Amino acid sequence: MSEARQFIPVRIAVLTVSDTRTLADDVSGQTLADRVAEAGHLLSARKIVKDDIRAIRHVIRDWANRTDVDAMITTGGTGLTGHDVTIEAVRPLFEKEIEGFGTLFHMVSFPKIGTSTIQSRATAGVMKGKYVFCLPGSPGACRDGWDLILKPQLDYTNKPCNFVEIMPRLDEHLRRRKG
Numbered sequence: 001m002s003e004a005r006q007f008i009p010v011r012i013a014v015l016t017v018s019d020t021r022t023l024a025d026d027v028s029g030q031t032l033a034d035r036v037a038e039a040g041h042l043l044s045a046r047k048i049v050k051d052d053i054r055a056i057r058h059v060i061r062d063w064a065n066r067t068d069v070d071a072m073i074t075t076g077g078t079g080l081t082g083h084d085v086t087i088e089a090v091r092p093l094f095e096k097e098i099e100g101f102g103t104l105f106h107m108v109s110f111p112k113i114g115t116s117t118i119q120s121r122a123t124a125g126v127m128k129g130k131y132v133f134c135l136p137g138s139p140g141a142c143r144d145g146w147d148l149i150l151k152p153q154l155d156y157t158n159k160p161c162n163f164v165e166i167m168p169r170l171d172e173h174l175r176r177r178k179g
Helices: 027-038 053-064 086-093 099-119 139-153 163-169
Strands: 011-017 042-049 071-075 123-127 130-135
Touching: 011 027, 011 053, 027 042, 027 071, 027 139, 042 053, 053 071, 053 086, 053 130, 071 139, 086 123, 086 130, 099 123, 099 139, 130 139
Parallel strands: 011 042, 011 071, 071 130
Antiparallel strands: 123 130
């Protein structure tokens, strides 16, 4: 007999990386914030930073040290231009990369935007026992990334497995005794 699982809200922070957006016109960040709330999760923080490696790392490191953040989602800066530095900022902070995230993102994007999906470097990883998901900056990419990947994986009731059920074990290596 299978036991029904109860939904567990995840505390999520949303970071928009852009040289031009403000909270008033940040459609992608608002799209993610709205979807986080609609899914029953908690929006722990929301911020916009410029396309600057140090600025991005500062926010991600700060959020990784907060007890009210379980996962972070960035939007923007995943493309190929000189301004696109989110991946360069965040990837070195990962203790583990979730290689399948980018692959799955391309799979869900391809039917909608065709081969243009190849221009995205969407990625994800784990840092200090917290998830970091990097999505492109378009509202459509944020909808696809949330609706088709993150929403089901951040839902503890999703079977056969999901990101929430392994959250308590993401920092095992940090808690191990040395010696």
